[in-house]
Amino acid sequence: MVSRARSTLWPWLIALALVGPALAAPEIEVSFSPEEPYENQSIRVTIRVSGDGALDARLDGSPPRGDGLLPAGRPSTSQQTYSVNGRTQSWLEYGITYVPQRAGLVSLPSFTFITAAGKVETEPISLEVREGSAPGARAPDREAPLPLEVVVRPSARSAYLGEKITLEYVLRDGGARPRGIEPDRLDPLPGFLIEDDELDVAATARETTDAQGRPWVEYTLFRRRLTPTRTGTIEIPPVEIRTSVPRRRRDAFGSAFGFERYVPVSLVARGLAIEVRPLPEDGRPPDFEGAVGSFTLRAKIPEDARVGEAFQLELEVSGEGSLDTLEPPELVLPPDLQAYEPVEGPRVARKRTWTYPLVARAPGEARIAAPSISYFDPGFGRYETASVGPFSVNVLPGRTRTVEAAREGPAPGGGARIEELGSDLRFVEAAPRRLVSRESHLGQRRVYWFAIGFPFLALPLFAFALRLASIRAASETGRVARTLRDARRTLDEASQTSSPEDAARCVVRALHTWCGLVIGEPSRPLERSRLRRALEERSGDAELASRVVDLLDRAEAARYGGADPGSLVDEAGQVITQGTGR
Amino acid sequence: MMRLMSIPVAWSTILAGLLLFAEPALAGSPVEDLSRANAAYEAGRYEEARESYRTLVDAGLHNETLYYNLGCAAARLGRYGEAILAFRRALRYAPGHEDARANLEWVRGRADEAGVEASGGRQLLERAAALMPLDLGLAGGALMLNVAALLAALALLRRFAPLRRALIPAAAIGALLGILLLAPALLQLWLRASERGAVVLDARLEARSGPGEAHPTLFSAHEGLEIRVIDERRGWVRVAVPSGPSGWLPCEGIGTVAPDRLSCAGERRGKGISTR
Numbered sequence A: 001m002v003s004r005a006r007s008t009l010w011p012w013l014i015a016l017a018l019v020g021p022a023l024a025a026p027e028i029e030v031s032f033s034p035e036e037p038y039e040n041q042s043i044r045v046t047i048r049v050s051g052d053g054a055l056d057a058r059l060d061g062s063p064p065r066g067d068g069l070l071p072a073g074r075p076s077t078s079q080q081t082y083s084v085n086g087r088t089q090s091w092l093e094y095g096i097t098y099v100p101q102r103a104g105l106v107s108l109p110s111f112t113f114i115t116a117a118g119k120v121e122t123e124p125i126s127l128e129v130r131e132g133s134a135p136g137a138r139a140p141d142r143e144a145p146l147p148l149e150v151v152v153r154p155s156a157r158s159a160y161l162g163e164k165i166t167l168e169y170v171l172r173d174g175g176a177r178p179r180g181i182e183p184d185r186l187d188p189l190p191g192f193l194i195e196d197d198e199l200d201v202a203a204t205a206r207e208t209t210d211a212q213g214r215p216w217v218e219y220t221l222f223r224r225r226l227t228p229t230r231t232g233t234i235e236i237p238p239v240e241i242r243t244s245v246p247r248r249r250r251d252a253f254g255s256a257f258g259f260e261r262y263v264p265v266s267l268v269a270r271g272l273a274i275e276v277r278p279l280p281e282d283g284r285p286p287d288f289e290g291a292v293g294s295f296t297l298r299a300k301i302p303e304d305a306r307v308g309e310a311f312q313l314e315l316e317v318s319g320e321g322s323l324d325t326l327e328p329p330e331l332v333l334p335p336d337l338q339a340y341e342p343v344e345g346p347r348v349a350r351k352r353t354w355t356y357p358l359v360a361r362a363p364g365e366a367r368i369a370a371p372s373i374s375y376f377d378p379g380f381g382r383y384e385t386a387s388v389g390p391f392s393v394n395v396l397p398g399r400t401r402t403v404e405a406a407r408e409g410p411a412p413g414g415g416a417r418i419e420e421l422g423s424d425l426r427f428v429e430a431a432p433r434r435l436v437s438r439e440s441h442l443g444q445r446r447v448y449w450f451a452i453g454f455p456f457l458a459l460p461l462f463a464f465a466l467r468l469a470s471i472r473a474a475s476e477t478g479r480v481a482r483t484l485r486d487a488r489r490t491l492d493e494a495s496q497t498s499s500p501e502d503a504a505r506c507v508v509r510a511l512h513t514w515c516g517l518v519i520g521e522p523s524r525p526l527e528r529s530r531l532r533r534a535l536e537e538r539s540g541d542a543e544l545a546s547r548v549v550d551l552l553d554r555a556e557a558a559r560y561g562g563a564d565p566g567s568l569v570d571e572a573g574q575v576i577t578q579g580t581g582r
Numbered sequence B: 001m002m003r004l005m006s007i008p009v010a011w012s013t014i015l016a017g018l019l020l021f022a023e024p025a026l027a028g029s030p031v032e033d034l035s036r037a038n039a040a041y042e043a044g045r046y047e048e049a050r051e052s053y054r055t056l057v058d059a060g061l062h063n064e065t066l067y068y069n070l071g072c073a074a075a076r077l078g079r080y081g082e083a084i085l086a087f088r089r090a091l092r093y094a095p096g097h098e099d100a101r102a103n104l105e106w107v108r109g110r111a112d113e114a115g116v117e118a119s120g121g122r123q124l125l126e127r128a129a130a131l132m133p134l135d136l137g138l139a140g141g142a143l144m145l146n147v148a149a150l151l152a153a154l155a156l157l158r159r160f161a162p163l164r165r166a167l168i169p170a171a172a173i174g175a176l177l178g179i180l181l182l183a184p185a186l187l188q189l190w191l192r193a194s195e196r197g198a199v200v201l202d203a204r205l206e207a208r209s210g211p212g213e214a215h216p217t218l219f220s221a222h223e224g225l226e227i228r229v230i231d232e233r234r235g236w237v238r239v240a241v242p243s244g245p246s247g248w249l250p251c252e253g254i255g256t257v258a259p260d261r262l263s264c265a266g267e268r269r270g271k272g273i274s275t276r
Helices: A002-023 A252-257 A403-408 A446-496 A500-519 A528-539 A542-558 A565-580 B002-021 B028-042 B046-058 B064-076 B080-093 B098-111 B120-129 B134-156 B158-193
Strands: A027-033 A043-050 A069-084 A087-100 A104-108 A112-115 A118-121 A125-129 A148-154 A158-160 A165-173 A179-182 A192-196 A206-209 A215-228 A232-236 A239-248 A260-269 A272-277 A293-300 A304-306 A310-321 A337-339 A351-360 A364-368 A372-377 A382-387 A391-396 B197-200 B204-208 B217-222 B226-233 B236-240 B246-250 B254-256
Touching: A027 A125, A043 A112, A069 A104, A069 A239, A087 A260, A148 A239, A148 A260, A148 A272, A165 A239, A215 A272, A293 A372, A293 A382, A304 A351, A446 A500, A446 A565, A446 B134, A500 A528, A500 A542, A500 A565, A528 A542, A542 A565, B028 B046, B028 B064, B046 B064, B064 B080, B064 B098, B080 B098, B080 B197, B080 B254, B120 B158, B134 B158, B217 B246
Parallel strands: A158 A272, A304 A391
Antiparallel strands: A027 A043, A043 A087, A069 A087, A104 A125, A112 A118, A148 A165, A165 A215, A179 A239, A192 A215, A206 A215, A232 A272, A239 A260, A293 A310, A310 A351, A337 A351, A364 A391, A372 A382, B197 B226, B197 B254, B204 B217, B204 B246, B226 B236, B236 B246
16 A cells, blocks of 8 residues: 555656746846936836746736826836756846826836746835936936927816817927837827828927027827727826937047937826816707707708709818717708708818708799807817708799699700609609509419319300200101101002001001000000000090001901901001101 | 200309309408508608518508508618519519619619520510400400300390391301410519529529539629529529629528519528518
8 A cells, every 4th residue: 555655756856856947936026217316307117037938937916107107108018048067047028118298206017927937026216306306218228318209288287078188298309319119109098989080190290488498399290189988187198219329439430520329218208197077067059969069051952943953952060079979950841842861072171061952842942941050169178069940942843844834835945855853763652552462463363264274164154055956856857767667568568468458467567566656665565545545645536546556456357358358558658647746 | 946045144153153253352351551651651661561561461462552662762771672572573563663664773873783684585475465354354355255155055046046147247257256365464473484584582692513512613692683594403593694604592591573483482581571
């Protein structure tokens, strides 16, 4: 059990021995320059973190604000790695510029750095800031004070919420002849909407003189238009500007021949605080939308228009202030005048333009109420309303000729010419009395196609049926005629034969032929009484039926020498003629 | 005789039933909805108007007035693809709708699209078909053909033999009138069935060489481009553009002039104009 525990611990002990030295806390030291700064002189604070893992060190949070010291510009870092007696070491330098806010004792709290070994802190720094006139920025070689400074000039130290403030950073040159500046763009400022003007710095040069009569040249480096977005005191931090100035060489040749070299110079524009006041509640118009400044409203509208043809009302708002928050003014129009969505023109400095397309629907005078915008004028400290108008437009009849005009005669000049001034969508249609879906129609119903096809199918069938009936009727008539003809032919044979027996047989056969025709079945097998009933039923003539049966009996008897066959033949002919009507 | 007279009575009853119930006229509510949408349009609330028009279309109401007004609202909102499609649908139901044609040209100009004009022959057929309202042509044609058949049947009967000289010309005239009424209606049905037009509704669509994202892109189609549908497969539609090339576009990005032409039409609902 013990040996097993040892084997488990060994790798951990080896790893600790290897990693242990790397986790040693790095050293940290802090220095600042100059050690006895003047009131308006920037102080460069340099913090060096050295030792293993120093390259990974980073400041915990942002640079701290001191008591009487404010950070200016962005921090810089540099690092180096070197080897001494086979052992590699490295350091990281962190530099930041501070600007004193007052004379006397000022202090900075600790800087905390996070390294792989944990957090390391500097000692708090205290230093004495000397009172008195600032000697100006000095070049690193400290030969002489430079006649060069950067000042910040706000248009106001206090403003209303939404009121624009202009902030100018001005480089004052009393003969130092600086070359190039850094940075070329300033950082955003929390609490403000910022518009930075694009400036040609050289073109902003302006000559001035100070109280001692010394000439200075002023260059506007940056011009920022700040719109406060919250109330209270908003601090604008100092800004560090880096440039370079020419210095004469200190060696004998340089001094003798006037050779110059450029050396970097750091200048600091002081920070300042802006007091932002809320807009007053008293007198705030209901249509106020947050515009602060001083504005004027102009309008352009034609005096005449025609029915159905578009014309334009152009509104222009100009002035100093927050134009961006403005919405296009709403128009109050008569019912016969229709306005479409306004189109905004290109934005130029301190000016916005909206164009309203209008279409008149009826002739006559159309009056448009004065459009207006409400804003807060910080100069007077009260709400104002800018308006223009009202306007009156003389609406003429449309160029399309009316029916009444057509009745009066031809239009002058032919009346067919029009001058097209523009085009627009034609207007929507009014709702019809019935709204029918066009995708559903009769053709989608099978029964419709049956109704279409029915006559084409039924008519030939009807004609065929009629023809068939006709044929059948003709066929029945022929059969009757043939039967009667056979019966009569048999009677003719009877009258021509010399044998009385044969004559009587022919009469019997002819009568049976006729009876079969009448009753629809062979009559020979039937008894006489049944034959009589059948004949009576079919012919409806009882006397005829009795006469036929009697005649048959007598003809049968004549076959064996009874009655005279000649009279039988005549009588049978009469019966057939009477029974068939032919 | 009674049997003979029962034929025309039954015949007339069937036809009357067809004519009475063939047009499923919607209730008064859609008319009121359309009036409200028009009021929103007139007040400049184009988005609200467009939504109201689309609700009616989604309810299955396809009408030239509705599509024309929808096209106006979509055009005011800058939705040129949807506007072009709506105006073309309005012209589908009413080829002689001058306002729809004028607005279609206006929107095409704004969308910078040339539009697809039908061939000269097809335009001639469309104008001929527009001479007669569809249902009137169908109903009138069917009625006249049936009347003609009835007169011809009477002429065959021996009982009406004395009137035969009048019945036969009357039946011929009835048949001719029936054909004249029916022909434009049938032409209109054929034109509708053969409509292959479509419009790109999305701002930009990639046309691919096959039906799927994996196929290479051939060209880009922009909103408002008028195209012709050739084939459809698995949610992709093969289309031809006026300048000649063809490619496959995702079905949900286009709308067909003939509603319900694509099997994937329902997927578009809610994205723009309904393709129902």
